[in-house]
Amino acid sequence: MIKTVKYVEVARGDKLADLVLKNCQIVNVFSNELEKGDIAITDGVIVGIGSYSGKKEIDVLGKYVAPGFIDGHVHIESSMLTPIGFSGIVMPKGTTTVIVDPHEIGNVIGLDGVKYMIEASKKVPLDVHIMLPSCVPTTNFETAGAVINNKQILSFKNEETVLGLGEVMDYPSVIEGERDMHLKIEAMKDKMIDGHAPSITGNDLNAYCVTGIKTDHECTTVEELHEKVARGMYVHLREGSATRNVKELCKGVTLKNYDRLLFCTDDKHPYDIRKEGHINYNINVAIKHGVDPMIAIRMATLNTALAYKLPHIGAIAPSYYADLVVFDDLQNIEPTSVYKKGELVALNGEITYQAEPYTETHVMDSVNLRSDITLNFDIKLKKNRVKVIELMNNNVTTNKVIREVLVEDGKYINNPDDDLLKLAVIERHIYSGNIGLGLVEGYGLKNGAVAMTIAHDSHNVIIIGDNDQDMVIALKEIKQIGGGITVVSKGKVIGSLQLEVVGLMTNKSDLEVEKTLEFLEDEVRKLGVGDQVDDPFLSLAFLSLPVIPALKVTDQGLFDVTEFRLVSIEEEL
Numbered sequence: 320m321i322k323t324v325k326y327v328e329v330a331r332g333d334k335l336a337d338l339v340l341k342n343c344q345i346v347n348v349f350s351n352e353l354e355k356g357d358i359a360i361t362d363g364v365i366v367g368i369g370s371y372s373g374k375k376e377i378d379v380l381g382k383y384v385a386p387g388f389i390d391g392h393v394h395i396e397s398s399m400l401t402p403i404g405f406s407g408i409v410m411p412k413g414t415t416t417v418i419v420d421p422h423e424i425g426n427v428i429g430l431d432g433v434k435y436m437i438e439a440s441k442k443v444p445l446d447v448h449i450m451l452p453s454c455v456p457t458t459n460f461e462t463a464g465a466v467i468n469n470k471q472i473l474s475f476k477n478e479e480t481v482l483g484l485g486e487v488m489d490y491p492s493v494i495e496g497e498r499d500m501h502l503k504i505e506a507m508k509d510k511m512i513d514g515h516a517p518s519i520t521g522n523d524l525n526a527y528c529v530t531g532i533k534t535d536h537e538c539t540t541v542e543e544l545h546e547k548v549a550r551g552m553y554v555h556l557r558e559g560s561a562t563r564n565v566k567e568l569c570k571g572v573t574l575k576n577y578d579r580l581l582f583c584t585d586d587k588h589p590y591d592i593r594k595e596g597h598i599n600y601n602i603n604v605a606i607k608h609g610v611d612p613m614i615a616i617r618m619a620t621l622n623t624a625l626a627y628k629l630p631h632i633g634a635i636a637p638s639y640y641a642d643l644v645v646f647d648d649l650q651n652i653e654p655t656s657v658y659k660k661g662e663l664v665a666l667n668g669e670i671t672y673q674a675e676p677y678t679e680t681h682v683m684d685s686v687n688l689r690s691d692i693t694l695n696f697d698i699k700l701k702k703n704r705v706k707v708i709e710l711m712n713n714n715v716t717t718n719k720v721i722r723e724v725l726v727e728d729g730k731y732i733n734n735p736d737d738d739l740l741k742l743a744v745i746e747r748h749i750y751s752g753n754i755g756l757g758l759v760e761g762y763g764l765k766n767g768a769v770a771m772t773i774a775h776d777s778h779n780v781i782i783i784g785d786n787d788q789d790m791v792i793a794l795k796e797i798k799q800i801g802g803g804i805t806v807v808s809k810g811k812v813i814g815s816l817q818l819e820v821v822g823l824m825t826n827k828s829d830l831e832v833e834k835t836l837e838f839l840e841d842e843v844r845k846l847g848v849g850d851q852v853d854d855p856f857l858s859l860a861f862l863s864l865p866v867i868p869a870l871k872v873t874d875q876g877l878f879d880v881t882e883f884r885l886v887s888i889e890e891e892l
Contacts, residue, residue: 339373363660387415387642397586420485422452429465464748483511541571710761772822
């Protein structure tokens with residue numbers, strides 16, 4: 320029988336549905352109203368809303384039922400879990416679809432990393448849609464493990480799960496008309512193209528948008544949100560572990576613009592997902608700060624589906640997939656059950672499916688450090704006034720400040736009375752031996768060092784510390800464990816989290832990762848990292864990203880994002 324004929328017969332009530340959820344309070348994202356009724360499902364598709372009977376019936380007892388939530392922009396790698404582990408923590412929170420930019424793994428092993436993410440995602444019920452990485456490497460001022468050019472992008476363009484081009488972070492190259500960047504955009508001109516345009520306004524924003532870039536998740540002010548919506552962009556309201564913009568941007572949500580607003584997490588650790596939630600947390604924060612619950616839910620569902628041209632998800636209506644979230648309280652959404660295409664995938668916060676393991680040897684052993692390199696973290700200075708990276712609370716942007724420091728024998732000397740730390744970024748892909756150095760204010764660490772192979776976006780080794788001995792020990796530990804996070808103090812390794820999959824992810828369980836991360840965070844807090852640093856590891860990871868203002872460090876040196884060039888650490892008069 321033709322499927323649509325079968326669906327019509329069930330929709331008319333002539334035949335039983337496979338499954339009927341009875342007595343629902345349905346969140347109708349088309350009318351922004353609650354609708355009481357049954358939801359009839361056959362073959363994982365919603366065939367009717369009203370009064371129905373089914374081969375299987377579940378009485379939800381008047382609970383609310385919303386469409387499955389969609390994360391409009393996320394890097395799975397930032398959860399430190401593989402797609403299998405990631406699915407296991409976000410689906411119980413009501414997320415049934417994610418729009419993924421795998422540029423983290425792409426920067427380490429290129430398109431092989433994209434292939435890994437696609438294949439691993441096939442093992443779980445979570446729908447994982449891919450945006451092909453546009454910036455591998457992110458800029459020409461750092462060393463990544465791979466290059467993804469326009470021809471490679473074209474070769475992957477028609478893969479089933481590919482929706483478009485991932486966030487175009489090298490916005491100066493877009494605005495200035497740089498050829499290679501525009502060839503990538505041209506290659507995907509008939510697909511969705513995600514943006515990344517922090518503080519870009521006026522004619523520069525016009526220049527950015529005229530290329531066909533349609534989204535931005537870097538807004539931090541209401542004024543920026545309004546301007547970007549007015550220029551035809553969709554704006555993601557982001558709530559991750561380190562960058563939290565929903566509260567502020569909610570002030571800009573209006574009845575005139577809400578259909579252009581989406582939600583995303585971008586980068587969120589497993590502990591925060593389990594403790595707070597995933598996209599349901601974005602919704603809850605928005606509701607708490609004055610957004611109508613119906614509009615907040617639409618921002619998490621239909622708006623994202625329409626933006627990314629996903630016609631069968633994002634709503635509860637005939638012909639839509641039965642991706643459903645059941646919950647008790649419209650003011651504070653905590654899912655009690657979650658359905659993916661009519662199948663129960665989570666109940667009371669736990670998954671109900673069994674994921675098939677997926678391992679690939681080519682994603683291991685990715686920390687390539689030269690054995691003949693003499694480790695030297697000396698910062699050579701001729702004068703005592705230097706540029707310093709000042710951290711900002713709950714944000715990955717930084718300030719550029721000038722500070723006076725101690726100098727002896729032409730080298731920077733740590734002063735225990737100040738709040739400055741050395742920051743080193745060591746290339747780990749091609750054995751180049753590159754080491755970039757800088758100084759950071761506001762991290763708070765004393766008598767120790769933290770090292771990671773999570774260093775956006777080229778993911779070299781990043782180390783912060785107040786003494787060279789601990790920094791060297793931390794680097795050796797990172798090499799020993801094959802990538803991950805380590806904390807060192809007074810010459811001893813306090814603890815480590817091994818991330819064996821390209822130095823970014825692990826096949827360990829989410830609970831094991833959470834436990835180790837909690838332990839490591841407790842230890843760095845004991846070493847002086849205070850509440851001014853919301854997430855000690857994510858905050859560190861973004862200090863090497865040269866497309867987020869204002870001052871960062873790559874393996875090639877200190878980078879001024881505003882001037883978009885490598886600069887001397889010494890003040891330039």
